[in-house]
Amino acid sequence: MRSVSLILALVCVGMETQEEGSPATTNVRGAGYPQIGKDGRITFWLKALEAQRVELQPGGDDNGLGRGPIAMNRGEDGTWSVTTPAAVPGFHYYWFLVDGVAVNDPGSETFFGWGRQTSGIEVPDPEGTFYEIRDVPHGAVRAHWYWSPVMNEWRRAFVYTPPDYDVSIESRYPVLYLQHGAGEDERGWSSQGRANFIMDNLIAEGACRPMIVVMDRGYAQQGREENRFGEVLLGELIPSIDGAFRTRADREHRAMAGLSMGGAQTLQIALMNRDVFSHIGVFSAPLRGFDTEGAYGGVFRDAERFNDRVALLWLGAGTEEPRIHGPLKAAHEALKGAGIESVFVESEGTSHEWQTWRRALRDFVPRLFREE
Amino acid sequence: MRSVSLILALVCVGMETQEEGSPATTNVRGAGYPQIGKDGRITFWLKALEAQRVELQPGGDDNGLGRGPIAMNRGEDGTWSVTTPAAVPGFHYYWFLVDGVAVNDPGSETFFGWGRQTSGIEVPDPEGTFYEIRDVPHGAVRAHWYWSPVMNEWRRAFVYTPPDYDVSIESRYPVLYLQHGAGEDERGWSSQGRANFIMDNLIAEGACRPMIVVMDRGYAQQGREENRFGEVLLGELIPSIDGAFRTRADREHRAMAGLSMGGAQTLQIALMNRDVFSHIGVFSAPLRGFDTEGAYGGVFRDAERFNDRVALLWLGAGTEEPRIHGPLKAAHEALKGAGIESVFVESEGTSHEWQTWRRALRDFVPRLFREE
Numbered sequence: 001m002r003s004v005s006l007i008l009a010l011v012c013v014g015m016e017t018q019e020e021g022s023p024a025t026t027n028v029r030g031a032g033y034p035q036i037g038k039d040g041r042i043t044f045w046l047k048a049l050e051a052q053r054v055e056l057q058p059g060g061d062d063n064g065l066g067r068g069p070i071a072m073n074r075g076e077d078g079t080w081s082v083t084t085p086a087a088v089p090g091f092h093y094y095w096f097l098v099d100g101v102a103v104n105d106p107g108s109e110t111f112f113g114w115g116r117q118t119s120g121i122e123v124p125d126p127e128g129t130f131y132e133i134r135d136v137p138h139g140a141v142r143a144h145w146y147w148s149p150v151m152n153e154w155r156r157a158f159v160y161t162p163p164d165y166d167v168s169i170e171s172r173y174p175v176l177y178l179q180h181g182a183g184e185d186e187r188g189w190s191s192q193g194r195a196n197f198i199m200d201n202l203i204a205e206g207a208c209r210p211m212i213v214v215m216d217r218g219y220a221q222q223g224r225e226e227n228r229f230g231e232v233l234l235g236e237l238i239p240s241i242d243g244a245f246r247t248r249a250d251r252e253h254r255a256m257a258g259l260s261m262g263g264a265q266t267l268q269i270a271l272m273n274r275d276v277f278s279h280i281g282v283f284s285a286p287l288r289g290f291d292t293e294g295a296y297g298g299v300f301r302d303a304e305r306f307n308d309r310v311a312l313l314w315l316g317a318g319t320e321e322p323r324i325h326g327p328l329k330a331a332h333e334a335l336k337g338a339g340i341e342s343v344f345v346e347s348e349g350t351s352h353e354w355q356t357w358r359r360a361l362r363d364f365v366p367r368l369f370r371e372e
Numbered sequence: 373m374r375s376v377s378l379i380l381a382l383v384c385v386g387m388e389t390q391e392e393g394s395p396a397t398t399n400v401r402g403a404g405y406p407q408i409g410k411d412g413r414i415t416f417w418l419k420a421l422e423a424q425r426v427e428l429q430p431g432g433d434d435n436g437l438g439r440g441p442i443a444m445n446r447g448e449d450g451t452w453s454v455t456t457p458a459a460v461p462g463f464h465y466y467w468f469l470v471d472g473v474a475v476n477d478p479g480s481e482t483f484f485g486w487g488r489q490t491s492g493i494e495v496p497d498p499e500g501t502f503y504e505i506r507d508v509p510h511g512a513v514r515a516h517w518y519w520s521p522v523m524n525e526w527r528r529a530f531v532y533t534p535p536d537y538d539v540s541i542e543s544r545y546p547v548l549y550l551q552h553g554a555g556e557d558e559r560g561w562s563s564q565g566r567a568n569f570i571m572d573n574l575i576a577e578g579a580c581r582p583m584i585v586v587m588d589r590g591y592a593q594q595g596r597e598e599n600r601f602g603e604v605l606l607g608e609l610i611p612s613i614d615g616a617f618r619t620r621a622d623r624e625h626r627a628m629a630g631l632s633m634g635g636a637q638t639l640q641i642a643l644m645n646r647d648v649f650s651h652i653g654v655f656s657a658p659l660r661g662f663d664t665e666g667a668y669g670g671v672f673r674d675a676e677r678f679n680d681r682v683a684l685l686w687l688g689a690g691t692e693e694p695r696i697h698g699p700l701k702a703a704h705e706a707l708k709g710a711g712i713e714s715v716f717v718e719s720e721g722t723s724h725e726w727q728t729w730r731r732a733l734r735d736f737v738p739r740l741f742r743e744e
Contacts, residue, residue, distance in 0.1 A: 047473075050471040104482075112400075117476065117482040135519065138517050143513045144512065
C-alpha cells in the first residue's frame with residue numbers, strides 16, 4: 001500500500017506541476033520559477049536554507065501582484081514558495097525579502113526600476129498582442145551615445161528606427177521623444193514597455209506614420225543638484241539626433257511624451273518650448289495645483305493661439321490609479337472649459353504600471369504627424 | 373572631551389571617505405558603494421539588519437577580487453562592509469551571501485553571467501583606454517530580431533554597425549560573428565566586453581577595417597536537449613544578417629570568434645564550415661584531447677590546403693588561467709609542428725575574465741580581412 005501511495009503521490013505532483021502552468025517569459029533561460037498558471041495565479045520560489053522569514057514584495061502597493069509583503073512558506077527542504085491569487089496582466093516589478101533584505105529572484109531577468117535592478121514578471125494578456133513580437137518587419141533599437149557638455153559625461157539614449165529606415169535611404173522621419181518614469185531609465189520603454197514592438201505592429205497595420213522614437217535618461221543631475229534634463233534634451237540630445245539620423249528637424253515633426261515623472265517633464269519642457277514640439281503626450285503624470293491661468297507660463301490663456309500651435313495635447317491614465325487619474329481628468333475638463341483642445345484617454349482596469357503606458361503609447365502614436 | 377572626540381571622529385570619517393575613492397562606474401545612479409580607492413582597494417557595503425552572516429562572493433576562484441567567500445564585518449548600525457586588497461583591473465562579477473543566500477548588490481548594475489543577472493564591478497585600468505568610450509565617431513549597437521524555425525522562437529542578436537554605416541550608404545561590410553561564454557548571453561560582448569567601444573577606437577585609429585560585428589546567444593536548446601546553435605547560426609542567423617544589413621556575404625569576408633564556450637563553438641563550427649568562414653578566433657577555449665590528426669574531421673591533415681583556405685587561425689588566453697592557457701598553447705605548438713599556420717597571443721596577468729577577451733578582440737580584429 002505504501003508504495004502505491006508513493007507512486008500516486010508522485011503522479012499527482014507531476015500532474016499538478018503540469019497543470020500549474022509555465023515559466024514566465026521574463027525568466028532567465030532554464031529557470032522553472034516563477035511559474036504562471038492558466039488561471040493567472042503565480043507561484044514564486046526561492047531557496048534560502050538558513051532564512052528565518054522570506055516574503056514576496058511587489059513593487060508598490062497597487063502593483064498587479066497584490067499588496068505586500070506576502071509571506072512565503074518554508075518547505076522541508078529549505079525552499080520557500082507562495083502562490084498568489086490571479087495576477088493582473090502586464091509587467092510587474094517584485095523582489096523577495098529574506099529576513100528583511102531585498103533580494104532579486106535568481107530565476108528572473110532584472111529591469112531597471114525603483115532606482116536599482118529589480119526582478120520583473122510579465123503576466124500574459126489575451127489582449128496584449130499589440131506589444132508582442134509578431135511576424136512583421138522589425139525596426140531597430142540602437143544605443144546612441146552623445147557627449148553632454150552640460151553634464152560633462154557621455155550619455156546613452158536608445159533610438160528606435162522604423163523597419164524601412166535602412167531601405168528608404170532618402171526618407172526623413174518625424175521624431176517622438178519618449179520618457180520613462182522616476183526610478184527607471186533609458187532602458188525602460190524598450191525593455192519593460194516594449195515600445196519597439198508596439199511601433200512595429202502599428203506601422204505594419206498602417207495605423208501610424210513611420211517615425212523615429214528617442215528614449216533618453218530623464219536624469220541629468222549630480223547628487224542633489226537640480227535636474228537639468230530639459231537643458232540636455234533641448235541643447236544636446238535633439239541636435240545630436242538631428243545630426244546622426246535622417247530626421248525631419250522642425251517643430252511640426254517633433255513630439256514629446258512621457259510617463260509619470262516623464263509626463264511631468266513633458267508638460268514642463270514641451271509646453272514651454274512650443275517652437276520645438278508640436279505634439280505632446282502626458283501619461284499618468286502626477287499633477288499638483290494645475291490651473292489654466294498661471295500654469296506653464298500662462299500658455300493656456302490664449303486658447304485660440306494654443307490650439308493653432310499645438311497639434312495634439314494628449315492626457316491619459318489608468319482607472320486604477322485614482323490619485324493620478326482624478327487630477328489629470330480634472331485638468332482635461334478645466335482645459336476644455338478654457339477652450340483648449342486636449343484628449344483624455346483612460347486605460348480600463350490598470351494602475352500606475354507599464355500596461356497603462358503600453359496602451360497609452362498605442363493610442364497616442366497613431367494621432368501624431370497627421371497634418372499633411 | 374567626549375564631544376571633541378565625536379567631532380574629530382566625524383571629521384576623520386569624512387576625510388577617510390574622501391580619500392577612499394570613488395563609486396565604481398558600474399554603480400547605479402547615486403549609489404556610493406562599491407567604492408574604489410586610488411590604491412585599487414574596493415569597499416563593498418550592504419545593509420542587512422537581521423543577517424547573522426554576510427559575505428562577499430567573487431564570481432569564480434580566479435576572479436580579480438580574490439578568493440571567496442570573503443567575510444564582511446557588521447557595523448553597529450546593521451550595515452556590513454569589507455575592503456578588499458587592491459583588485460586586478462577589469463570587470464569582475466560578484467554577489468553577496470546573506471546567511472548563505474546569493475544577493476545582488478542593490479548599488480550595482482547587473483550583468484548576465486553565471487546563468488543569471490549578477491552584480492559586476494569595473495576596476496579602472498591605466499592601460500584600458502582602448503575599451504573606454506572616447507571622442508571618436510561611434511558605431512551603433514542594434515537589437516536584431518529574427519525568427520528561428522529550428523527553435524520555433526524569436527531570437528535576438530546584437531549587431532554592431534561601424535560609424536560610417538549610415539553615411540556610406542553604398543558600402544558593404546565584412547562580418548565578424550562574436551560569441552560569449554557559458555552562463556552569459558548575447559548582451560555580454562557589448563555590455564561586459566565593450567566590444568562596440570573597442571571597435572570604434574580601432575576604426576578611428578585606422579587599425580582595422582570597418583566591419584559589422586554580430587553577437588548572438590550561443591544557446592539553442594530546450595531543457596537538456598543538444599545545443600543546436602551551429603544549425604541556428606549557419607541556417608538562420610547568417611541569412612538573416614545578410615538580408616538585413618549591407619554585408620559582403622561570402623566566406624572571404626566572414627569571420628567567427630568566441631570566448632571560452634564560444635571559442636569551443638567557434639572551433640567546431642568554423643573549422644567544419646570553411647566554405648562559410650575564412651578567419652577564426654579562439655579566445656580562452658577549454659581544450660580537451662586536441663590532436664592535429666583526428667580533430668575537426670581531420671582538417672589539419674593537409675596543412676597546405678588548410679593554410680591556403682583559412683586566412684587566420686588565432687588562439688589566445690590569459691597567463692593567469694593556466695588550465696586554459698597551457699592546452700591552447702600546446703595546441704598552437706602542435707599545429708606548428710604539423711605545418712599549420714596559427715598565431716598564439718597571451719594576455720599578461722589576466723585570467724578567465726573579460727579583460728583577457730577585450731585584449732583578445734583588440735589584437736584579433738586588426739588582423740581580419742586584410743587580403744585585399
